[in-house]
Amino acid sequence: MLLNVIDILSQYWELFLIGQYPHGPLGGLVNTLILASLALIIAFPLSVLLAVARTSPYGIFRHPVTVWVYVMRGIPLIMIIFWTYFLVPSLIGRNISGFTTMLCTLVLYQSAYLCEIVRGGLQSLPAGQTEASRALGLGYFRTMVFILLPQALYNSIPSLISQFISIIKETSLGYIINAQEMTFAANQVNNQLLVKPFEVYFILAVTYYLLCFGLTQLAQWFERRIDTKRQGDALIAT
């Protein structure tokens, strides 16, 4: 079994790593990472805006975002994948690649989850921070930009990394719409070998696991750092 695994790896590592590139589209682990990172990079600023709206004193901003968040969090990701897959081409009148579909889906879906993380970060700050800033004469937006968001985002780093882990795992669903990524690559390998599905998917699982485990460690490291800093803050200012 282990020999088989090593054998498969030595023969197909390129496919696992970068898909058919350079003879075909880029795929594999590299594309999984690109897809997940792009999703995070685009969804994150969006989610900060959503979180600001969601904590806004004005209902016009708050209510639509609240609905958005509830809807996105209340339906399975795969439904949104299908909707994007069928809806977007009919809206814009041309086909989009599996990769783009998956990217759009993840951005929509994750914007809601990331929004809740940022909102949690904002709301867990002591009320005294807002009061002190407003008392100095800084307005709502300056308070948000200079006082609240820097602290909230910093404190949210561990949760943001955890969410990145979820995104990485969610990219594997791109397989069903032929998005080039690692699961898709593993399936190609499996189709060529036919007789060793267990070994192939074992490699796939281990790769996901190692990737996510590493990120979990990183998240925990940040968490400890932030805790130490918080204790320092709390030591005197309670």
Next chain:
Amino acid sequence: MIIFSKVNKWYGEYQALVDVNAEVKKGEVVVVCGPSGSGKSTLIRTVNRLEDIQGGQILYNGHDVYGVDSNLNTLRSRVGFVFQNFNLFPHMSVLDNITLAPTKLKGLNASYVKTKALELLDMVGMSHKANAYPNQLSGGQQQRVAIARALAMEPPAMLFDEPTSALDPEMVGEVLSVMKSLAKEGMTMMCVTHEMNFAREVADKVWFMDAGRILEVAEPETFFQNPTHPRAQSFISDIRA
């Protein structure tokens, strides 16, 4: 400088301020005291609209605080406010805490603001910690920085809400001495505090509050020796005990 006339405030059903009429004159130091829950914090927080009022009027430096035309942020930037819990911004250095408002609100040149900030830090005895972060400071040091931060906008009056209550006893003195030197320079001050020695030494007037009303306004000596209101009498015998 600060004039309260017929100020009424409710928290839902509960009336926290009842027909408050009082005045803090320019250059005066007023100490507000009274039992817990009497409305001291509520009163001082109405001056910069951290709390809204439902009736009456407050004039600050000639401006109607709750008037339709008053710009809230401009008004607040003209009121120095010091909190019980300091509320320094933990993600900024001491210096940045102080320069934030003047740079953002007045758009002043950065090096000028920094020079002014260092002068203020010098005044509160904290210039050696200009580059430290709040969590590296003791409570007394944090509160002195908070005072410097409030002074940075050069407000005509300073409000203090129990500035020493969150401090260990050995740090109370350093904060009070900064407040005393401010008073000596002629700063108009309204202080909610339980530090009766501070009231005796520095205050021009003591306001005694109970159940949302100002029951007695007196000079400190008179207030401590011969309080007229029975509630004030029992309050003073309580703090003596």
